[in-house]
Amino acid sequence: MKSLSVRNLNVWFGEDRNRVDAVRAASFDVPSGGSFGLVGESGSGKSTILRAITGLVPTWSGEIEIDGAHVAHKRGREFYKLVQMVFQDPYASLHPRHSVDHVLSETLHLHGFQDIDTRVNNLLDDVGLGRSFRFRYPHQLSGGQRQRVAIARALAPEPEILLLDEPTSALDVSVQAEILNLLSDLRAEHKLTFVMVSHDLSVVGHMCDSVAVMRDGEIVEILSVEKMRRMEPDSAYTKHLLDVSLNYASAQA
Amino acid sequence: MNLLDVEDLWVKFPTNTGVFDAVRGISFSLGRERLGIVGESGSGKSMTGRAILKLIRPPGWIEAKRIDLQGQPLLNASEKEMRSVRGSRISMVMQDPKFSLNPVMTVGDQIIEAYRLHEKATHRTARTRAIEMLEAVSIRDPERVMRAYPHEVSGGMGQRIMIAMMMIPNPEILIADEPTSALDVSVQGQVLNIMDRLVQDRGMGLIFISHDLNLVAEFCDRVLIMYAGRIVEVCDADKLHDASHPYTQGLLNSLPRLDAPKTRLEALVRDPEWRQQPSVSGLL
Numbered sequence: 001m002k003s004l005s006v007r008n009l010n011v012w013f014g015e016d017r018n019r020v021d022a023v024r025a026a027s028f029d030v031p032s033g034g035s036f037g038l039v040g041e042s043g044s045g046k047s048t049i050l051r052a053i054t055g056l057v058p059t060w061s062g063e064i065e066i067d068g069a070h071v072a073h074k075r076g077r078e079f080y081k082l083v084q085m086v087f088q089d090p091y092a093s094l095h096p097r098h099s100v101d102h103v104l105s106e107t108l109h110l111h112g113f114q115d116i117d118t119r120v121n122n123l124l125d126d127v128g129l130g131r132s133f134r135f136r137y138p139h140q141l142s143g144g145q146r147q148r149v150a151i152a153r154a155l156a157p158e159p160e161i162l163l164l165d166e167p168t169s170a171l172d173v174s175v176q177a178e179i180l181n182l183l184s185d186l187r188a189e190h191k192l193t194f195v196m197v198s199h200d201l202s203v204v205g206h207m208c209d210s211v212a213v214m215r216d217g218e219i220v221e222i223l224s225v226e227k228m229r230r231m232e233p234d235s236a237y238t239k240h241l242l243d244v245s246l247n248y249a250s251a252q253a
Numbered sequence: 254m255n256l257l258d259v260e261d262l263w264v265k266f267p268t269n270t271g272v273f274d275a276v277r278g279i280s281f282s283l284g285r286e287r288l289g290i291v292g293e294s295g296s297g298k299s300m301t302g303r304a305i306l307k308l309i310r311p312p313g314w315i316e317a318k319r320i321d322l323q324g325q326p327l328l329n330a331s332e333k334e335m336r337s338v339r340g341s342r343i344s345m346v347m348q349d350p351k352f353s354l355n356p357v358m359t360v361g362d363q364i365i366e367a368y369r370l371h372e373k374a375t376h377r378t379a380r381t382r383a384i385e386m387l388e389a390v391s392i393r394d395p396e397r398v399m400r401a402y403p404h405e406v407s408g409g410m411g412q413r414i415m416i417a418m419m420m421i422p423n424p425e426i427l428i429a430d431e432p433t434s435a436l437d438v439s440v441q442g443q444v445l446n447i448m449d450r451l452v453q454d455r456g457m458g459l460i461f462i463s464h465d466l467n468l469v470a471e472f473c474d475r476v477l478i479m480y481a482g483r484i485v486e487v488c489d490a491d492k493l494h495d496a497s498h499p500y501t502q503g504l505l506n507s508l509p510r511l512d513a514p515k516t517r518l519e520a521l522v523r524d525p526e527w528r529q530q531p532s533v534s535g536l537l
Contacts, residue, residue: 018397018400041409042407042408042409042410043407043409043410142294142295143294169434170434171294172293172294172464173293173464173465173466173504173507173508174293174503174504174507174520174521175293176507177507177508177509177518177519177520177521178520180509180518181517181518181520184516184517201511202508202509202510202511203509205509205511205514206509206514206518228511229511229512229514242511244441244442245511246511246512
């Protein structure tokens with residue numbers, strides 16, 4: 001089991017007058033087996049942090065450590081054996097002309113596995129799809145099924161840290177419940193560490209132990225989910241976010 | 254008079270295994286109100302929105318008893334007549350700003366182009382208006398956003414840009430297809446407030462298509478709940494939480510709640526009989 005530590009992370013895009021500092025001096029720790037949430041408005045830099053961790057943004061400075069080991073700007077295969085990411089939009093993250101089998105076996109091949117056939121079947125079983133889905137193409141799958149394939153692909157190298165970028169925001173509420181249940185099960189089964197980005201506070205509240213609230217590229221506050229449920233945040237901004245999201249939830253009672 | 258009356262609307266697509274009915278004989282009308290349409294993906298809610306504008310592409314087709322815009326029949330209108338309806342009388346905000354904005358034009362140029370298509374104006378006034386409109390939809394740094402390309406703005410911003418563009422010709426009906434599902438709660442509130450204000454001030458009718466039940470319950474006046482191409486329930490939005498249909502209840506129960514944590518969420522169990530039940534009328 002690995003833990004993730006981010007110190008003083010800065011991420012920027014563009015230069016001169018178009019320069020945007022997307023993340024400024026973000027620091028947080030995720031214990032092994034923990035589940036950490038990042039919330040904030042769009043453009044607050046929460047997804048950018050995940051993209052910086054996984055190496056999709058070259059322009060960052062600061063310190064990213066996995067179990068005490070420093071992560072360099074160029075990442076090797078060992079890194080991706082430990083850290084995998086699930087993206088927001090399952091419609092965009094799967095290649096339209098690659099079958100499920102192709103997607104999963106290519107990933108397994110790249111990570112140097114030999115018993116690809118059995119592993120593909122196991123992965124499909126793991127995410128609750130079943131083997132009949134193995135030779136389907138993305139357009140033959142529903143949104144929820146696609147997200148299951150994306151999760152299976154992320155699980156293929158047997159990672160220990162899973163970065164989840166709004167894994168259910170493109171899905172229906174009923175399917176969201178299924179995917180969130182699946183993620184909870186997988187986390188317990190494979191002893192995974194989660195870092196989850198979501199704009200939905202109730203989803204983060206359901207999935208995570210502690211939460212970082214972000215605004216304009218900075219982490220405003222890190223608080224435990226219990227504290228969030230008791231509505232006792234320290235910063236006014238977190239309070240504001242809780243208020244707006246509970247406004248919708250209160251109509252439910 | 255109602256802004257819009259739709260009676261016995263069907264949307265059909267031919268497939269290898271016969272004709273697939275995406276929408277199966279629904280009827281509803283729209284007054285000067287906020288009408289919500291909720292349901293899962295595949296329930297036909299987006300197809301309903303598109304059918305009103307006759308935006309169903311062949312080989313798909315529409316059948317209906319009538320589609321009337323303030324008494325004017327749209328069902329047999331020609332493409333040319335429809336073009337004068339689309340945008341200027343009925344406007345539509347689509348689900349994903351990534352696909353509805355032109356990726357190779359700056360945001361500013363697109364808004365200016367839209368403005369000048371509907372109104373005679375110089376480039377300079379159009380530019381001033383475009384900046385005003387971006388401010389009206391609470392975009393903080395409009396000058397920078399004007400120079401930006403769509404991939405350089407966030408989803409929330411993209412959607413607000415779309416709403417700004419759709420509001421230019423002052424339409425009578427706005428069809429918003431999941432306008433806020435790509436946005437986070439605080440921005441969602443802002444976008445909804447902007448739409449609400451426009452609906453109130455201009456006496457517009459709003460068709461709000463969404464899968465977010467809480468949002469619809471809070472924001473709309475009346476709600477149609479769709480399942481498998483039919484309307485299973487029609488109710489007042491504030492009474493949505495007392496809805497009687499098991500499908501509506503199932504959707505409500507599958508939501509995680511901040512104030513009531515549980516270890517597992519309830520997954521919706523679908524009853525095949527729901528498909529067979531007759532469509533409920535949403536006519537006024």
